[in-house]
Amino acid sequence: MEVVVDNKVLEFVADFKKPEASSEVRKQAMAALSGMDFPTTRVEEWKYTRVAKYVKRKYKQVQATVNVEDYTIEGLDAHELVFVNGYFDEAQSTIKDDDAVSIQKIEELNEEYYSDVVDGTEENVFSLINKAYQTGGVSVVVKKNKKAKHPIHLIHVVDGEELIANTRHFVHLESGSKAEVVATFHSKNSTNSFTNVALEGHVESNASLTINKLQTEAKDVLHISNEFFVQDEGSNFLINTITTGGILTRNGLDVIVEGENCHTEMNGAYLGTENQHIDNHTIIDQLYSNCTSSELYKGVMDDKSSGVFNGKVIVRQDAQKIEAYQSNKNILLSKGANVYSKPELEIYADDVRCSHGSTIGELDEEAVYYLRSRGISEANARQLLVAAFIGDVLEKVENEALRAYIDKLFLTDFGWEF
Amino acid sequence: MLTIKNLHASVEEGAEILKGLNLEVKAGEVHAIMGPNGSGKSTLASVLAGKDGYEVTEGSVDFDGADLLDLEAEDRAKEGLFLAFQYPVEIPGVSNVNFLRTAMNEIREYRKEDKLSAKDFLAKVKVASNLVELNDKLSGRSVNVGFSGGEKKRNEIFQMAMLEPKLAILDETDSGLDIDALRIVSEGVNKLRNKDNAIILITHYQRLLEYIQPDFVHVLSDGKIIKTGGKDLALELEERGYDWINEEIAQ
Secondary structure (H helix, E strand, O other): OOOOOOOOOHHHHHHOOOOOOOOOOHHHHHHHHOOOOOOOOOOOOOOOOOHHHHHHOEOOOOOOOOOOHHHOOOOOOOEEEEOOOOOOHHHHEEOOOOEEEEEEEHHHHHHHHHHHHHHOOOOOHHHHHHHHHOOEEEEEOOOOOOOOOEEEEEEEEEOOOOOEOOOEEEEEEEOOOEEEEEEEEEOOOOEEEEEEEEEEEOOOOOOEEEEEEEEOOOOOEEEEEEEEEEEEEEEEEEEEEOOOOOOOEEEHHHHHOOOOOOOOEEEEEEEEOOOEEEEEEEEEOOOOOOOOOEEEEEEEOOOEEEEEEEEEEOOOOOOEEEEEEEEEEEEEHHHHHHHHEEEEEEEOOOEEEEEEEEEOOOHHHHHHHHHHHOOHHHHHHHHHHHHHHHHHHHHOOOOOOHHHHHHHHHHHHHHHOO | OOEEEEEEEOOOOEEEEEEEEEEEEOOOOEEEEEOOOOOOOHHHHHHHOOOOEEEEEEEEEEEEEHHHHOHHHHHHHHHHHHOOOOOOEEEEEEEEEHHHHHHHHHHHOOOOOOOHHHHHHHHHHHHHHHHHOHHHHHHHHHOOOOHHHHHHHHHHHHHHHHHOOOOOOOOOOOOOOOOHHHHHHHHHHHHHHHOOOOEEEEOOOHHHHHHOOOEEEEEEEEEEEEEOOOOOHHHHHHOOOHHHHHHHHOO
């Protein structure tokens, strides 16, 4: 057993503003932190993702404002909620007329209800830091049997060096409701800054939630997100996670399925260049029978970038007739790039249909030659093949305005056309 | 149009396969290259089209004034060379039509021509797909994915019709085709044939040459062209095999 001599976590948070003590959630999180340490690569869950050098640094909490127009997605027609360095920028935010949706500051979230929903879930040091020291976020409620008239666009910007942005949101879909959340992450002049975000939610019976997450921060930002959702009977949950930014990104996604006839879908596309490290960790915990889940993660890694995929599906003993599919495919574009892929199934029930697969390969050189023999330059031939590879994940983004925005981004950042 | 002189080529770090091949192809001509397995037919096609993995040790290939062997595979295509593959690859996720649009625009840019408008492009797709009776669905699908053997070969000729090459090399395009597909492919090729372009047919069997009449038939054996004749030579080969030629030479 390891003995913690001096507590690095308490050292890390020492300069953070002491939040008001009225919140039980914060108090519990702070208490839990005093007994914790940052994960090392000796911890299985963090074996390939080394955070040591990032957590030795000191980060500041600085409130700021940005011009929302720089981050608006054309044609999305969304409720726009802006968060700069972890603080809610109300002046730049716009909540549209929508009787299906109620948006309030995260402080307004009923702690009793919250604690009840997340009861028994696993926290980690970063989610606890977020919980204890969050500086802003929203609590969204989509009302019973209603469909949100507009997508909810959560715009996160890190503006400045050596900052930490502890943003925290909770999305609550009441039974029978439907909504789409678009979460985008941007940065400017953000050297050595840290986005430590938590997005949690509760999808009640027969409700349907779609989340599209797009992380495009500069390649000098540490990004750790903890996404945690609970699904009730008959509900649908879909998240598409697209990552092109950050020097080190950890997307931690955990869904507990607490009812029958649910569908859970997770898709991810990650594109690494330079020295980027992109880690997708997912858990789907099936507690009840007759549910389906599907996961498709695809990565394209170039230069000296590295990728990690660890997807776990747990099928509990009483959860019969579960169908769970999991697939992770990767293409390495350079000799210096690498990927660690670990799809996992943990099955305790006896009547299930589960499959998982993982591939890591290079572009098909025969296909490259075929395209070149028709007059396409080698660079364009490779681009076409990469776009084709990653394209079926991007197809999962059904929102056309967002899809157009993503296509434009890929064209500007990578010169890839879809 | 194409002048091959004393071409020697080997598999990288391997045996020599082409051992001093000479061939002259002029505009408007159709040449058939026949020969037994392992004579170097496909190697010739690969070397001309610029496939990696072959090393040219001697000789030259002039293509309308350009040193063909000095060009990258894509630039050979841009200069007007086309290879219809014996085994076309499947490329999931890349649509047939989209990749052709990319190719045609690159070729036009290389030749300093204007981009093709979407309307003109689609009109061309329609004409080309009708030519080989490839329905619209197939032309819009991923390249060769889920295509039958015959559809793959028809797709090669469809691409040839789109790209309008000066010189087309058809590598065993007839292999694996049933009689209907053979007729469709051949009729397509015949319609594309004109006084300004040339075609090299690489084939095992005479039956293709009943549909596409060659001006010249060459026999390739052990890396060299050992006999050249008219279309009747193909019939003789079909009847008598290849051995008599070697015997004839020995005498």
